[in-house]
């Protein structure tokens with residue numbers, strides 16, 4: 001029997017000499033096997049073979065020298081097998097059911113109660129490439145797709161340049177996936193279930209057709225699991241016209257690349273991405289940036305080749321007096337408090353119309369939430385005064401027109417006066 005697992009080998013002599021183990025679990029296969037009998041009347045000897053990524057020929061441990069089995073955390077898929085000789089502990093992490101099955105078999109070998117158990121001879125056991133569960137796969141040709149579907153152990157999957165039109169649904173089964181690169185395909189749609197991948201940290205969708213449809217369904221990007229882990233999102237080269245307003249929900253996002261699209265405007269909520277450090281916006285049709293961006297702790301912004309225009313502080317929607325900013329409805333006032341204190345809200349707690357209202361709120365130049373967007377104006381600011389690295393093309397400078405919203409007449413007059 002073979003067990004796919006992760007193993008850390010701890011030498012007890014080291015610990016008595018206070019040499020610390022490196023605490024590294026290696027991807028491994030443990031195999032339980034029979035030692036061939038040399039003489040007929042000899043008792044069958046059983047062994048555990050430990051194959052790992054650094055030892056593919058396997059290390060042999062005699063079952064008869066097992067001193068103790070630690071199974072307290074077996075339900076979590078953790079166990080330790082302690083050997084008398086050599087004085088090592090094999091600390092095992094595996095899927096709980098398989099681990100239990102393996103240990104049950106080991107116990108019956110230990111007790112000698114295993115006449116019915118069929119085990120391979122040691123000479124028949126070898127670890128094929130497949131046994132060491134693969135974690136990375138790069139597919140650049142259709143013939144490289146595995147016949148039996150993707151191994152569930154994959155953490156890195158790259159399917160590049162195949163002109164795939166449809167998103168492969170078997171990707172949705174890869175719960176361990178950390179990095180997914182689907183560059184240079186022709187994918188137009190990603191199913192909403194994609195948002196449930198629990199470990200995805202990097203998503204690269206460069207040069208696909210995501211923006212081709214008139215109304216893009218972004219649910220896959222804003223799913224309950226993906227928003228908790230995603231750190232890098234590259235949507236360059238997808239003919240996207242608008243990003244979803246709720247993109248701010250990707251609270252772990254550090255890098256956002258949307259180069260070479262057809263973006264005219266960015267969502268005013270973008271500044272709510274509290275972890276964003278790198279933003280690349282080159283080769284779009286942007287004329288302004290949302291003022292919420294000033295609140296983003298960006299280190300690097302690339303604004304090359306856009307259509308930013310010089311503003312003459314043109315104010316739109318000024319038929320309302322700025323004093324109206326003060327007088328809001330009860331919903332406005334409550335929303336401000338909820339946003340300011342970052343109180344948790346969800347559609348199962350409050351009416352979805354309110355959720356929508358809160359999700360789409362703007363941000364003042366000072367960073368305070370703005371739910372009343374009656375007054376906003378365009379004003380130019382130098383990006384260099386906010387961010388460390390600003391990349392801009394030679395035919396313009398680093399000043400860009402911002403679409404500004406205001407939480408109070410005070411903020412409003414501050415911006416007006418600074419012009």
Ligand SMILES: [Zn+2]
Nearest residue numbers: 364366407411
């Ligand atoms: Zn303000």
